[in-house]
Amino acid sequence: MRSLRRESALDLGHMYHVLTQKRRIENLKDLVLYRFGSTGVVQVLSRAADLLGLVPVFPVRNIGSFTSGSGGSNSAVFRDCVLIKKWVIFRS
Numbered sequence: 001m002r003s004l005r006r007e008s009a010l011d012l013g014h015m016y017h018v019l020t021q022k023r024r025i026e027n028l029k030d031l032v033l034y035r036f037g038s039t040g041v042v043q044v045l046s047r048a049a050d051l052l053g054l055v056p057v058f059p060v061r062n063i064g065s066f067t068s069g070s071g072g073s074n075s076a077v078f079r080d081c082v083l084i085k086k087w088v089i090f091r092s
Helices: 002-036 041-052
Strands: 054-057 082-085
Touching: 041 054
Parallel strands: none
Antiparallel strands: 054 082
16 A cells, blocks of 8 residues: 555656646746747857858758658658758768
8 A cells, every 4th residue: 555655656746747847848938939939049050050161961862752761650851960061072
């Protein structure tokens, strides 16, 4: 009986932790996304790549569908991104 109570208490603690995380994410949405429209991560990464003279390259295996996998659920359009120096010839 004690172990059942202890497991229930652990489950409740875990559930509280998950709910707290969800509230924090909602607060982030309210405080940042609603006010500014985005977190700015993409803009920071784009600017950093520009300053370093890098360009994004998206390697694909299938130029008909632009997927990087050979089929199945792993095939994602433009899944991978590689940063290379500008004006570099990229060969496989």
